[in-house]
Amino acid sequence: MRTVAVIGPGRVGGSLALVLQRRGERVHAVAGREGSTSLDAFARLVPDAEVRPLETVADGVDLVLVCTPDDVVGDTARRVAAADGVTEGQRWVHTSGGHGVGVLSPVAAAGGRVAACHPAMTFPDPVAGADQLGGASWAVTAADADLGWAHDLVVDLGGAPVTVHDHDRTLYHAALAVGSNATTAVVTMARDLLLGAGIEDPAAFLGPLVTASAMGGATRGVDALTGPVRRGDAGTVAGHLDELAVSFPEAVGTYVALADLVLLQAVRAGLDPGRADTVRRTLDGHRT
Ligand SMILES: NC(=O)c1ccc[n+]([C@@H]2O[C@H](COP(=O)([O-])OP(=O)(O)OC[C@H]3O[C@@H](n4cnc5c(N)ncnc54)[C@H](OP(=O)(O)O)[C@@H]3O)[C@@H](O)[C@H]2O)c1
Numbered sequence: 001m002r003t004v005a006v007i008g009p010g011r012v013g014g015s016l017a018l019v020l021q022r023r024g025e026r027v028h029a030v031a032g033r034e035g036s037t038s039l040d041a042f043a044r045l046v047p048d049a050e051v052r053p054l055e056t057v058a059d060g061v062d063l064v065l066v067c068t069p070d071d072v073v074g075d076t077a078r079r080v081a082a083a084d085g086v087t088e089g090q091r092w093v094h095t096s097g098g099h100g101v102g103v104l105s106p107v108a109a110a111g112g113r114v115a116a117c118h119p120a121m122t123f124p125d126p127v128a129g130a131d132q133l134g135g136a137s138w139a140v141t142a143a144d145a146d147l148g149w150a151h152d153l154v155v156d157l158g159g160a161p162v163t164v165h166d167h168d169r170t171l172y173h174a175a176l177a178v179g180s181n182a183t184t185a186v187v188t189m190a191r192d193l194l195l196g197a198g199i200e201d202p203a204a205f206l207g208p209l210v211t212a213s214a215m216g217g218a219t220r221g222v223d224a225l226t227g228p229v230r231r232g233d234a235g236t237v238a239g240h241l242d243e244l245a246v247s248f249p250e251a252v253g254t255y256v257a258l259a260d261l262v263l264l265q266a267v268r269a270g271l272d273p274g275r276a277d278t279v280r281r282t283l284d285g286h287r288t
Helices: 011-022 037-045 070-082 102-109 126-132 144-156 166-196 202-224 234-247 249-269 273-284
Strands: 003-007 026-031 063-066 091-094 113-119 137-142 160-163
Touching: 003 011, 011 026, 011 037, 011 063, 011 126, 026 037, 037 126, 063 070, 070 102, 091 102, 091 144, 102 113, 113 144, 137 144, 137 166, 144 160, 166 202, 166 249, 202 249, 234 249, 234 273, 249 273
Parallel strands: 003 026, 003 063, 063 091, 091 113, 137 160
Antiparallel strands: 113 137
């Protein structure tokens, strides 16, 4: 049976370890920052994993999952490789979205096989992450000879592997940052406005609407756009901005920036140029 070590016992490291543990696999060892609370939490979730120093965490395991923050992955690889902690043919995977496989080059130079496997899912905490991971798409980047086992690993973790070329990795990750983090921020702003309008349960309004809007954009692109900017209803837009200027002045700049984006896409979707100009002039009147 495969034996696994985890470096970085946080949200993703804890989630993947839990998924493997639920499959009956052995998570043999874990390394984190000394005295870290996330290391304690990981030990409670995966009690069989031995807590080890970074330099020896990979001893005797087949697979190492590097789940540290993005900026630490390279240093982690360098430190373990420099301590002769990599064995020939050992499989190493990191879960960072923006990095390709180059960041694990010290491991590859020491004889390890390397892959970058990024789950397109949000992991708010280890248990929620493990629960919602099934069916997620994963971006897999590896040399041709390593794609097979990397894809198999993702399937074992309940995911759907998709090969992403190394040179496309940064653009891929920028897309997901917009689709996930920026979307959460925009929905949070909508939630604040609804609470301001006296709506006690904003999720009852936003849940179905945001889900349908997100799926529309993801599947149909600009053809899914609706609303006042898409229709060219400049009077409605002016009303929103006048109200925000009074009730939520801090939201005016973001509303204008988002409306600029909607307007660009509305024109791509076929909005009449004259109507688009009227909306643009309305927005211009509220730029700071
Ligand atoms: N969260 C997501 O939604 C998500 C989704 C997909 C991919 N990812 C990727 O997965 C990776 C991990 O993200 P995360 O959200 O799980 O981060 P996280 O919750 O902050 O976990 C990172 C873990 O690495 C530990 N760590 C920090 N520096 C270390 C070092 N020098 N050596 C060993 N361990 C170290 C942290 O310890 P402390 O707790 O002491 O800081 C923490 O346990 C990142 O590359 C991220 O881009 C995240």
